[in-house]
Amino acid sequence: MYAMSTPSGATGAAPRIPESRVPEAVHRRRWAILGVLMFSLLIVVLDNSILNVAVKTIAAPEPTGIGATQSELEWAINSYTLVFAGLLFTSGLLGDRIGRKKVLLFGIAVFGLGSALAALSGSPAELIGYRALMGFGAAFVMPATLAVLMNVFEREEQPKAIGIWAGSVGLGIAIGPITGGLLLEHFWWGSIFLVNVPVAVVALVAMVLLVPDSKDPRPGRVDPLGVALSIVGLVLLVYGIIRGGELADFTGASVLGPLLGGVAVLALFVWHEKRSSHPAIDISYFRKPAFAAAVAAIALVFFALMGVTFFSAFYLQSVRGYSALQSGLLILPLAAAQMIFAPRARLVVDRFGARAVCTVGMLLVAAGLAAFALFGADTPVWVLCLVFFVQGTGMAHIMPPVTVAVMQALPREKAGSGSAINNTFRQVGGALGIAVLGSVLSATYRGGIEGHLGAVPAGARDAAGESIEATLGIAEKMGPAGRPLISSAYDAFLDAMHVTALGSAAVALIGAVVVALFLPGLPEPRKLAGSEEAPEPVTAARG
Missing domain, CATH: 1.20.1250.20 (MFS general substrate transporter like domains)
Structure with a gap:
């Protein structure tokens, strides 16, 4: 028997929207599923923190590094960021529509492939390109992990699960630099990317075996214009931000053009979503x-x-x-x-x-x-x-x-x-x-x-x-x-x-x-209205 619940410690959420309960078979293995999601998230977080400690080595001349200049190093980081940020919104919509597990598996596979290619880069230009491919894969991983979490935990357990999920980001921050330092002391610079490949393989296997698929049962019509506007707007905005940081000047045409263009396209996106009968996101x-x-x-x-x-x-x-x-x-x-x-x-x-x-x-x-x-x-x-x-x-x-x-x-x-x-x-x-x-x-x-x-x-x-x-x-x-x-x-x-x-x-x-x-x-636990009291929250029970 299931009893619906209203959490007493709500953290700023909107009034509860009625939801179906999580299937019992999924509910029983929810913590194992969370472990797999954390493992998947770990490789994305770990990779960025590894790269932060490796920039000096990659900048060194061959054979120690690949002789990347300061600008090339920045773009090795920024190409990942640009693609990742531009596709995050679209990947979340795709997960809701075609299934979060499918999107997650695709993202991890692409990220693993990009990591292997980045490890074998022969020039800074190749590294920048393969880092962009890694960003493409990561854009499908990060939103999907949190979306799957929301669909395998009941509402009253979601704050605890999200806290553990957020803690795994801290784990990635810690493991990344230490792993990067150890690898750079004993192996060549490409090992900081190659280490992602076995992790990605293990994550793929665990996901196939444990993680259930989920999607929006009533996704409605596709909003291709909204999706296109979100990608163009975010890419232009982030490119302008990156370019301004690279030049240390936000007043030039090469910076202001993309920045203002991105803001304009995103404003058009909001205007379109407010008027669309099938918006990609409810702006309200x-x-x-x-x-x-x-x-x-x-x-x-x-x-x-x-x-x-x-x-x-x-x-x-x-x-x-x-x-x-x-x-x-x-x-x-x-x-x-x-x-x-x-x-x-x-x-x-x-x-x-x-x-x-x-x-x-x-x-x-x-x-x-x-x-x-x-x-x-x-x-x-x-x-x-x-x-x-x-x-x-x-x-x-x-x-x-x-x-x-x-x-x-x-x-x-x-x-x-x-x-x-x-x-x-x-x-x-x-x-x-x-x-x-x-x-x-x-x-x-x-x-x-x-x-x-x-x-x-x-x-x-x-x-x-x-x-x-x-x-x-x-x-x-x-x-x-x-x-x-x-x-x-x-x-x-x-x-x-x-x-x-x-x-x-x-x-x-x-x-x-x-x-x-x-x-x-x-929230106030009780409010007196004359002689009447507001009912106390009902707790969840499974049986």
Whole structure:
């Protein structure tokens, strides 16, 4: 016998939409299915965090690396981001229509193939192309994992499952740099991609055996115009963001053109969806303050965090002199905090409400980011670890509640669309953070180092001012005469990092204001109306 339920600790979700119960056979193996979904998500998260510690090695001349320039390295990262962000929304719609398991299997197979090809890249151009193929596959993986989760867990267990799902992201953040460091110490640079292949094979087998398929039983008519507009708009927007970060200038025609074009196409997409009789996504969901605040919080926290993740790798390796493996180990506290607290975030939300929990989480993230403004070349390691732990704790109390708010606002049949919205805002926010904060870092660094390049040959001065890596490379070639330049490079980078960290913290504070104003607080358990009391929530029972 089944009893319907209304959760008492709702986290900003819309009023419940009646849903069918999960089949008993699926319900019994739901935790095993969650394990498979986490394993699938892991390879996507792990790959990006691995690449962050490998950029120096890939930039080295052959045979150590492939001699990628700074711009080529950025596009090895950005080609993945561009394709991934552009297709997230479409892949979520396809999952709802043709089946999430089919989409997930396709995505993992393509991701595995792209990883194998990337490992064998003979030039930076090939690596960029194969990274784009990996992004294509990943776009079908990430939304589908969350959509399947929503269809194998009952509503009352979804917050717990989403917390564990979010914790697996922390696991990927931890395993990636450590795995990357170990592989780079013992194998060639391509091994950081080749390691994905056996993981993808295991994930495919486990998925075929355990994961049930699900889709929207009444998908309605296809909206090809809406799908096309979403792809074009997102690709143009993300390309403009990436291009602006690459040039450290958002005023040029090559940046403003795609940016404004993307915004215009996405505005046309919204206009079309509001008037369509069969919209790809119901725009009215964004009129709900809790839903809109949740997706805004996702974008803002990743804007702030991804920018810092980008420059912290250079701080740890270039300024502090840590190896790729040591840098990965220093990220462990951030990942450990997420793995510890994310699965338990629902308990704190039940007690204090989503508004209070997410606001405090945002403030913790802001404090962790602002702490980078105090870091120097000799800051004790335990302080770094403590700051990373604080950041991870804040993230663990933001992402599960806001993800629940987004996913439970939509009916289960539209789980793919909800997951796509969640991941699209996260990806665009992260790309914007890397581009904007990376631009601030580059511009501030160039301004600080230019006055110290007098001893550098005239033909190399422009290149020497691009980044701390470029400056240190020139200084090394100059021999003893380059030693003063090394010290100046460290000082200029630390000044630039301090400015960028404060900018990141300011963005996180904006996020704190958004969630404090618009996410719901604790629901009142009882309301007296004359002599009548509102009935208490009915709990679920299976029997």
